Amino acid sequence: MAENGSSKPTIEIDGLRFTYPGIDGHPPPGSKPLIENFNLTLNAGDRCLLVGSNGAGKTTILKILGGKHMVEPHMVRVLGRSAFHDTGLTSSGELSYLGGEWRRDVAFAGFEVPIQMDISAEKMLFGVAGIDPQRREELIKVLDIDLSWRMHKVSDGQRRRVQICMGLLKPFKVLLLDEITVDLDVLARADLLKFLRKECEERGATIIYATHIFDGLENWPSHIVYVAHGKLHLAMPMGKLKAENNLSLMRMVESWLRKERDEVRRIRKERKAQGLPEFEKSVEGTRVAGGPARPLNNGWAGGRMHATIAGRDENLFHSSSNRVLRN
């Protein structure tokens, strides 16, 4: 994929395989991997849109890249390093992940600032040490943040702007965005996308952005990746895709998802006709080897992880899934 200066890929996924662990920290016996045979290479400057239906595995892939789930080090390399094993990648800010639970509970992994408390936007944004003042000023402007906002009183969108600003303060080399723009108004979203594009073009950053909202994205990505049932279905430079297809981005994705859904329905119908259950059984939240049935969540979802760390289930967490899951 496109290169910018450095010839080494910034993101390399090679034969990725991943199964969510059961309560004992191991994949449940008989379970089928959620992510399988997944390969992707991205370079400095690439802006990659990650698309797929609900439950396709986008968040899981981003979390693996963000070092939150353990996989074998050779399967996923970020800036040539294993994100799970090399914690310096995230602590240095070179790798930044802005996703679901980050949005709900804390301002930014590592800063440990509860977002709902009575604190001003200014205190949050100026409380982070070692930030380039010019970059901070630019971000405050891009996200149109009023420094006097009190975090417990602002709207969801205003709070989100401060959170995004916190997450972008350090000049990342790789940024993983998991549907972070849902609450932003049209202007804030457009300005943020413009800023992110500049980060890739001028600094050679690499961004993977998972979203279901295609408004204003038509000319933003340099690459598109479509994932279905944990498998890579398509990874392509946007230019090539547009040359082969004159649909809009949204219509294109819609047509892929429609095809995928029709195929799932067809398989279910066949199973029913054969006297088999339409939906497959799940083992501790993971699908059993077989057709394209979706796994169910086993309760170790993002929101639960924080509760587990902070709450009474702490021992349970430490004796089980923390071997493979990092929040």
Ligand SMILES: Nc1ncnc2c1ncn2[C@@H]1O[C@H](COP(=O)(O)OP(=O)(O)OP(=O)(O)O)[C@@H](O)[C@H]1O
């Ligand atoms: N902690 C977990 N344990 C077991 N299964 C999980 C866990 N987290 C997610 N899953 C399952 O893995 C599958 C993929 O989930 P994931 O969140 O990666 O999908 P997604 O593509 O991001 O979906 P969406 O577009 O809805 O955000 C889902 O079926 C989900 O139920």
